[in-house]
Amino acid sequence: MSTDTDLKEKSYTIAEWCAMRKYSKPTFHKMRREGKAPKVLVVLSTLRITETADREWEAExxxxxxxxxxxxxxxxxxxxxxxxxxxxxxxxxxxxxxxxKKRAA
Structure with a gap:
């Protein structure tokens, strides 16, 4: 069950997160395949990364x-x-x- 706090938590699109962390999108997708990317949340068919997921990823x-x-x-x-x-x-x-290299005169 979602709380108001959960719904108000800031989240980033993949592009925003990559820009913030200075990673390319292909690097993000490589990390995701390797299981080393932050947890993503699907919101209306858009992948989003919450601040909590970002902090957990950084700690890991x-x-x-x-x-x-x-x-x-x-x-x-x-x-x-x-x-x-x-x-x-x-x-x-x-x-x-x-x-x-010798120059021609």
């Missing part, structure tokens, strides 16, 4: 970021990025190893 993401798995994944990504940067710098095609 904060908790997720603090987990050991997230720390390990961040370390793995950092090591991968370092390795990729070193490999790129060693490449003969790296920008630092290109000769200067």
């Amino acid at each position: 993401r904060m908790k997720e970021a603090e987990t050991e798995a997230a720390r390990l994944e961040a370390a793995r990504r950092a090591a991968h990025a370092k390795h990729a940067a070193q490999a790129a710098a060693k490449s003969n095609r790296h920008v630092s190893k290109r000769g200067k």
